[in-house]
Amino acid sequence: MEIFNPLAPYNLPIIIWQTVWMGMVLGFVIVFALVAVWLERKISAYAQDRYGPMETGGWGFHGWAQTLADALKLLLKEDIIPALADKRLFKLAPYIVFAGSLGVLAVIPFGANLIGTDLNIGVYYAVALSSTVVIGILMAGWASNNKWALYGAMRSAAQIVSYEIPISLSLMLPVMMAGSLSFIDIIEAQRVGFPGEGYFWNWYLFRVPPFTFIAFIIYFWASLAETNRTPFDIPESESELVAGYHTEYTGIRFAMFFLAEYANMFIVAAIATTVFLGGPLAPAPWLNFIPGPIWMVLKAMVIVFVQIQLRWTLPRVRVDQLMHICWKVFLPLALLNFIAIATVAMLWPK
């Protein structure tokens, strides 16, 4: 295999394309974060028989500009750094967290060929890079010199490190069935299947009925813990810790954390879409006229919607319950799934 040489002149178009693509992805993530925050407020309000933001952007438009105004406010706010904070780490932490999130987006396919870089170890890269977010979170909590931030960071680290295991084991199922770690290969493997080409029952969610479905559920729940969302939001539980690891952050740095949080929501939804729900594939061949990126974003948004709705349905679990769910429920189930699908993949290779 040829080693990619970024300095070679014939690789210049690739470099340019990837830079442009990541700029587009960054723009998409920012827009997504604005929409998702608005959606979160709206869904929380509607679940509680309220309206949520209604005024910003004009009466009758359901406050569509509310997050835009909030983001502008955050950008204009003073950037306060506590006197006793470790200033260098404090300043660095949000960028590490956000870089970890944005880096994963390089391998998220938005279409059959629309991808930053089709790594042949895409799934591994995504799982590995999203783990580095822990470093940024620990850095933020430790450098803040604040007990709430430190508690939040420690909880977050414990939680994310624990839940990496069920996530990885669940992601292994489609990888085993597709025989590849590349997201593009996994998508292509979901196109063909038993009765016909391009139908939704070829997606890995429905492929081997009980096991892949359980794997999807485990991935979805563990990804909630990965993104620090309710019911696993103990790292930033408002009633116990003020805001968790970003208690001391203000202004643009807080906005970076916020952006990373919502980018993570999209990333886990996009990975779930890609490996279990066929990614940019249409559910039926006669729906192929709708382009792949729209299907991809649509499916991801449905998952994001469920994430948000779940947040306003369930209460927060305790730390011991969190660990119980991870080690005593998800891990055995994921291992069982793994063994079952390994058997299937061995008996009926693709």
Next chain:
Amino acid sequence: MAQMRTALGVPISYKVSHKQHNGLIQWIVEVWEGFITTLVGMKITFSHFFVKRHTVQYPHEGIPIAARSRQRIFVDIDLCGGCLQCNRICPVGIIDILAVKPVAGVDLGTRPNGKRRPLHMANFTIDHSKCLYCGLCTTVCNDDAIYMITDYHYTTTNKDSLFVNYSKYTPEERDKVVADAAAEKAAKAAAPKPAPAAPKPAVVAEPKPEPPKEEPFSEKCPGPDEGDQ
């Protein structure tokens, strides 16, 4: 126990079994119930998306209030006779009246309640931002000219807009009325007898009311003892 329902009235039939099993069976039951009851909870929250909102979007809509509820005070200046009772009783002194006696020979007609209109109501200002809603002014009014209305919308971007003049006189008319009264008084003071310590001429451009007030009520009221503002 009453039947649980979603916000749309759909009954929730799922019942959690409290039976204790052994080992692995219990684990499976717990995991299954954890999953299913989450779906039940999501069904409940989802049903709330479709029911009526409980919020009232206040500036655009409101809750109807009682027809005779008493909110801000209002002056029907046509009914006002200028007796200054409200001015005297107001605990915070926010009612400011300039009632001028018409010159001789001028008849101001009658009020809607049939009584004679005795005075020019040249100025009648109320500083609503200071009102404490005691309602005393409405109780002392002889003609029910000052009363409380159901309007409670006070929000404003400029506090001065709460300083309301209920008089129908334009500033020019007010100045003219005041000047006429002063001229007549000066003429009267000069002609018949040398006025002892002639009362201050009522030439007041400002709505600082008092001087002309002494005149019309000197016969009825003991004297101007009100310190307004």
